[in-house]
Amino acid sequence: MFKNSKEKHSHEACQSSLGAVQDALYVLNGKWKLPVIIALNEGHKRFGEIQKNVAGIAPKVLSSELKNLELNGFVIRRVYNEFPVLVEYELTEYSNSLENVITALKDWGLQHREKIRAEYKKAKKINGLKEETIFQ
Secondary structure: OOOOOOOOOOHHHHHHHHHHHHHHHHHHOOOOHHHHHHHHOOOOEEHHHHHHHOOOOOHHHHHHHHHHHHHOOOEEEEEEOOOOOEEEEEEOHHHHHHHHHHHHHHHHHHHHHHHHHHHHHHHHHHHOOOOOOOOO
């Protein structure tokens, strides 16, 4: 798949890989879906609890993301007939299939952050840049 790979892949295999990646990105697109899933990993939560855990997400966006995650089988929405009505969200068993994806993204993100920090420090030393913070 990549130039460093020892295996040579056929055009069909590459197209198949491309299609699979596009499917995954279509389902998990945007910056909020995975953080919502991670927030729900601790257990069922109400809307407001999810919003507090996912800093910066607007209520309208959270509502849309939860609907989309429900449609794709990652989240269950439970409505309890109480007054006031209680609505809770929880992950499905299917959401566990994302564990390796989330772990790989986390590991890559940490590696990338460290690479950028190292390059920034090197450039700062070479160019005599003023003290600034990056990736707080």
